[in-house]
Amino acid sequence: MEYTARERDADFLMNKVFKIQENWSQIDAYSELSSDLVKAVLAEGGRLAAEVMAPLNEVGDAHGCQLEDGEVTTPPGFKEAFAELTQGGWLGLSGNPAFGGQGMPKSLAGLIEEMFWAANSSLFLYGSLTVGACLSIDAHGSAEQKRIYLDKLYSGQWTGAMALTESHAGTDLGMMRTKAEPRADGSYSITGTKIFITSGEHDMAENIVHLTLARITDGPRGTKGISLFIVPKFVPDDVGALGPRNGWSSGSLEHKMGIKGSATSVINYDGAQGFLLGEEHQGLAAMFTMMNYERLSVGLQGLGAGDLAYQHSARYAQDRVQGRAATGAQNPDAEADTLLVHPDVRRMLLTQRAYTEGCRAFAFFAGMQLDEAKHKGDERADRFGQLLTPVVKAFLTDKGLEGAVMAQQVLGGHGYVKEWGVEQIVRDARIAQIYEGTNGIQALDLTGRKVVRDGGKTLAELLQVLAGFDIDPDFKEPVDQAFARLLRVTQSLVARSNEDANLAGAVATDFLDLMGMTLCAWAWGVMTQCAGTDDFGEAKKQTARFFFARLLPRAVGLEESILADSDVLMDMPEALFTA
């Protein structure tokens, strides 16, 4: 599927909008990152996405993955493309240099991830889970575990997977039943069944390293009794050479709506050998190191899907002639005008674009917070990163699906048939709203844990920092209004939550939506201020005008909706939902 990486936009955000070189010059680990090097990284990442990964996107959907005799075969070409991805060191891009990672900033890595997700989300999933596993092992592993696993994973010689979900325990991990029995040698024997395990079994790497949540025998009930284990497919010896096949297998592949090139397994652990990662009973915390990375990254999956869909529909609209402009024929010599003369087609394209570009900007800003927290030990940046993560995950994936559905609509009937590719984007993008914590869970994390529990303090601080950016005078007023609205809503939410325990949950989705809209408004105000007067700048300006006139008004309705208390949801008797 044709895809063009957004190198120009990446450059614009880094150098014009966020003046990243100034920022990096204050961080030792990044001070050597010249803008030439960064440019080269983006160009090569873009090439890999467009030329190696994108051509396999439809192949992956058409072939899917096959399970036979316990072995999973990935779609034709995936193995070779993954080899190219890993041999270029892309999985270790922002990894720990002590173990073969390249130590690049998260913000930069995010721009590359977006490209990989857009080009072929099924293929990149094999890499993304690996990156997450590395983060968790790097943060919680013993020196020996880091030595054995990290460079094999960064290099893609081995891949990672996270095994959380059981058929009766998805969001509620405290209910999980998978058991870990201590063995005499200090390792554990893992027994149980996990479902929905992305990259749990496949043929792209010589070893697959599961990070598996399980309950140590006689551990406390609920989430407090859960520990995290490294459960490799082949148990390595202490120099990392592959040992015997471990006691787990893929019982079946899930039949999914999309991302069919990604092998999603039911995994049966039958006394498999596992190695405790981090502390006993602290498994959730260790897993969340992985999960938080994945959440940001999944947001970028939504962004990539939205942009891919935009590119397809914009090209289609430019090529397809149909009907005449309401103001009279624009191209009287042709049989008809292009779709672009029709205002409603422009509305769909500009909606997709306004969200894609606005989201890309604030997601980059979120990545910067992670970098500052990590390297400067900046406590405030850490809180900003945590506050922004659920918004990036949920808002970007919501807008990704919405954009893909709009792209389908631009293509009309051609959007519904396989040969044009857009319907696949819809099916593929849909998962991003569900996995790594549903978007409802993201919203509750935002409102409950990150806003109400903190009295709205971090959000207020963030808005103050954002207000310090140079904002286009043309859009200063609506941006200020949007900030004031979000603050007002936050204060009301915090105050009312004292008396209404269900309030945070009741308004969570609308609140997250409002915050995403506000961040987009800010991003557009900042971007147009930095954009020049060339075509690139003109496109930014026109897209911003559209955003403020036609999309931001949604925020007014969201504010009114969030004013309602939870009783309008909670008073309905349970039995009546199916009556």
Add this chain to the structure above:
Amino acid sequence: MEYTARERDADFLMNKVFKIQENWSQIDAYSELSSDLVKAVLAEGGRLAAEVMAPLNEVGDAHGCQLEDGEVTTPPGFKEAFAELTQGGWLGLSGNPAFGGQGMPKSLAGLIEEMFWAANSSLFLYGSLTVGACLSIDAHGSAEQKRIYLDKLYSGQWTGAMALTESHAGTDLGMMRTKAEPRADGSYSITGTKIFITSGEHDMAENIVHLTLARITDGPRGTKGISLFIVPKFVPDDVGALGPRNGWSSGSLEHKMGIKGSATSVINYDGAQGFLLGEEHQGLAAMFTMMNYERLSVGLQGLGAGDLAYQHSARYAQDRVQGRAATGAQNPDAEADTLLVHPDVRRMLLTQRAYTEGCRAFAFFAGMQLDEAKHKGDERADRFGQLLTPVVKAFLTDKGLEGAVMAQQVLGGHGYVKEWGVEQIVRDARIAQIYEGTNGIQALDLTGRKVVRDGGKTLAELLQVLAGFDIDPDFKEPVDQAFARLLRVTQSLVARSNEDANLAGAVATDFLDLMGMTLCAWAWGVMTQCAGTDDFGEAKKQTARFFFARLLPRAVGLEESILADSDVLMDMPEALFTA
């Protein structure tokens, strides 16, 4: 896929909300319709939907249709189920009694159609296109054509299809190239290729009757040169006995995102014999008789999909235990509380339900307008029906998809895999926003043709009629405000359109959305006023509270968005959409 027909809701709308018996008693054709008979019709329709059609819904998706040697095979069981549907006379339910139809009201038929769409949209498509073909032949056919075709079609012995789209001509029918050359015997020789032909070829009936748009040799250019032809698979003699195979064939089946049990063909006409239906060069008008019926019906497809998805997700939420209520365990003896303790899950379910029930009510009202226009010759009812048709088509299908996507979200990961069925509803529902005129075209039809061109007069009249209904005092104020808002927006749209030719198109989708929201608000105000204090009434009351507090506020944002002129869309230079 399990489905329960909404007989209670149908009864409530007919007898409590719209007091339909009073209405029917004034129409000769309906004066014999006792409420017992109606009840029996609904019960039998519901049984057929739930017991015969619904069990084949997943089968249809899994098997799809196959084309071999020009013959299309439908999924296992479809033929037998369709036979049961047709033998019961369901296709002729509101058909002309002079030719074997049952002459029932459109409003009643709509309630039944919703059931059939919900139970198995792929299967019902074979019927729906047949009903549409009957309408067109009944309205425009010669006495002989009616005699030969109608009762065979009403009885489902033959089925219908409409052949409009060509690969380069979808919305813009004026560009079509299919030719009709006059033959010496008064018939025509049809040559060309049509795509996306629903039920164009299949194995469920002995004959398939295409209504095909083509251009008579030397006819005027553009839409004015298009005529409509009856092009049967087997040309019947003058008593309707099957003659020779006609010169068209299915060149291939489209590979679609969903509705896989529905055979969608590319049809090649190779000098096929066609019979002019209606006047020369008046083909579009004749086709629109069919199309307007199909548009209402497709709206009901969206409604059915939304309700089916709701039923699945509500059951799942009631059964699935996960986590604890924010206010403390509600079911302390169980391992966890049900999903229904979580406010955001309730938000999703109530959103689905509020739109489904609100839409069902105003779609029924739209059906009543068609009945009054037809039987009382009521000119105003005719205009109301025309005004409401695009809203029913687009708003109900938009909300159908939105509801199905929400249902998926309630199921989490289980919503993304095939075995739970909900992902199929999403894929199936998606087409309804595209075919029979995309929802963008519906919106333009509404704003341009039905509102601006008429100076907003019909819409104002409609709101006056709606305001005459008895509205629940609890919700009177927001309903009044919603009416006032829609009027205000309409007046502004009409006034500004004089100077801004693109305005109607620019705001069309938001305007249609605002009108749908307003009609839902009215429906809820009226329904709660008629609902009792039993469980059924209590559910209505709680759903209405939620609608007014949490959904209707969107209208505020829509109004603000519609205030923008078209320049925020049209100023973007064409080339920059892909720059």
